[in-house]
Amino acid sequence: MKNIRELYRREQHPVRVLQIGEGNFLRAFVDYAIDAANEENGFDGNVAIVMPRARKNERFASQDNLYTVCLRGQKDGKPYKENRVIRCIDSVLGAYDDYDAFMKLAELDTLRFVVSNTTEAGIVYEDGDRFDDCPPKTFPAKLTKFLFARYRHFHGAADKGLVMLPVELIDHNGETLKRCVLQYAALWQLEDGFQSWLDEACIFASTLVDRIVAGYPKDQAAAYEAELGYTDCLLDQGEPFGLWVIGDPRVRDMLPISTDKLQVEFTEDIEKFKEQKVRILNGAHTSMVLGAYLAGFDYVGQCMKDKAVRTQLEQSVFGEIVPTVHLPEEKAKAFAAAVFERFENPFVNHALLSISLNSLSKWRARVLPTLKDSFEKNGRLPKWLTYSLAALLAFYHTTEQGDGCLIGHRGAGTYEIHDDADKLEQIAKWAGGPDAEYIHEIMSQTGWWGEDLTKIAGLEQAVAGHFARIAKIGAKAHIEELGAQE
Known part of the structure; x- marks a missing residue:
């Protein structure tokens, strides 16, 4: 049986999204939404994934960053099946093994969004993280270094700020992430202009996400591959329903990715x-x-x-x-x-x-x-x-x-x-x-x-x-x- 990369090719779009995390949920939710928006809304954006803990990306490399999201469930009163090959993943890097390449992404002119899912315990502040760690341990510390590198590279340009969209399952995840970033900026005594840039040029939006994602269907993988006609070690199974609520209406016009495949709501409440x-x-x-x-x-x-x-x-x-x-x-x-x-x-x-x-x-x-x-x-x-x-x-x-x-x-x-x-x-x-x-x-x-x-x-x-x-x-x-x- 052929590998998925023998039948499909990645699409070429500018990298607009930095994704911290390579887990099942992000791949069947955020990446799925972006892939559908490229097709239906002309979003014209690819994703660069950074693995915050894992050191190697052999599974992604073996498939040229392609994988399949298999949705199974009920829709409009009838059983629903969808197999979507996700073709919007530009690169997959390890924060440790590919640190320099990770930080180089901060210089991308097209980059606009940072999405993360580092588990409920991921958005934390630890004063043991140091600025000269490559990388620091916690996700907010990594993000602070990344944002500071971007601030420096573009000389604090107001139009080069990023929109942070954390999907970690904690209340007020955007506000919590910003608070941690500001704590690291103060701990590391980064220049005052950087903190002003975070406030004025960047957005830290709280989000709510809703989709059940089962992940790799281990017991049914052979049946799925027989149905698809190719092997895929990154198969990701979920339900058809999907809702992403983004708690900042300013993001609506920046992120046109709501489709009939996955609904996105922008709200102040x-x-x-x-x-x-x-x-x-x-x-x-x-x-x-x-x-x-x-x-x-x-x-x-x-x-x-x-x-x-x-x-x-x-x-x-x-x-x-x-x-x-x-x-x-x-x-x-x-x-x-x-x-x-x-x-x-x-x-x-x-x-x-x-x-x-x-x-x-x-x-x-x-x-x-x-x-x-x-x-x-x-x-x-x-x-x-x-x-x-x-x-x-x-x-x-x-x-x-x-x-x-x-x-x-x-x-x-x-x-x-x-x-x-x-x-x-x-x-x-x-x-x-x-x-x-x-x-x-x-x-x-x-x-x-x-x-x-x-x-x-x-x-x-x-x-x-x-x-x-x-x-x-x-x-x-x-x-x-x-x-x-x-």
Whole structure:
């Protein structure tokens, strides 16, 4: 079988993007978006990748920097498959082995953007980094040296500033990155003009990204290659849905890469888009999975095919969650519809137990704010979000302890409950007492929820009622009877 480089050629475009990181997500998200924009929008830009830790790039070199993104999922109500050969990667360098070539990129007149994904722990400041390290250890220190080299080469020209677009999964990632860069500029006593240039000529935009990327399909690689007709050791698998929210409207005209392949939003209020994702996507997961598991289901796809659980999701998402999102209703509804298609993805088996990890903190972050907003707006407790807390308490209701977990029971089988050890210890103790005391103790833990949930009018009584019905008739029957209620 032929190698991918025998059948395809890299496209020739000016290097406009410096990408710090070579991982699966960046390749199936950012590089995919740029490749599609070159084709559909005339973006006319290539990417130079710098590997911040890895020292060699044999896999990329063996394929002339070509690779395939294979998207599998649900789109417009139908199974969706797309195989896109990414041809916009100009070069792949190691920050250590190719340090001089990396720094030389700072002199490129066409360079405009810096994209990074160095993990959640990547945007940090360490005062042990020195200016004469080649390169310094941390990503922000590397970036500071790179930006200073560009500032010097172009004599502080205002039109040679760069736009930083970090996609690391931390809040305010752009602001955090800029703060670290300024700390290094101060630590290394770089000239005042450089700090002014960072403020006036450069943009550090916070971003939010959303696409599930599975990476190299190890168990299915042979089948993929047979379908493609070539070998590709850099195959990258993901879902069709893609959303990139960039928290600075100034970038809109600079970066015309939004297409029907991957949507890009530019906004001054990125927090509203984060709220949308947390409440609708994550909140739907967290409010559904524990009760669904107790009802006998193991995977999200199974839940989507069941009439009762599907009714729960439709009523809770569109009736209870979407109205609390602080974005235009049509946007929130469109996002919710896309979430349903993602849950229906026939190519992914998303296990409910994997979603169940650390459900206490997840429920607090993903469901509680929505429940409170819905209650305040409508003057009544939302039935499904209220039920979801009862389902959580039922899922955690056990005195049996395992190795670093609790052991719950579903029918004749068992399952592991994973959460903070101190919380699990307390739960096991309370589970040995009366149900009312068990419910009251957990709901009144201010340190767990940020407040005493028993103080929310009617919530404790409603949760106790759901908990009792689950115990009496089972989770599946209770879901069915709730769905039939107005």
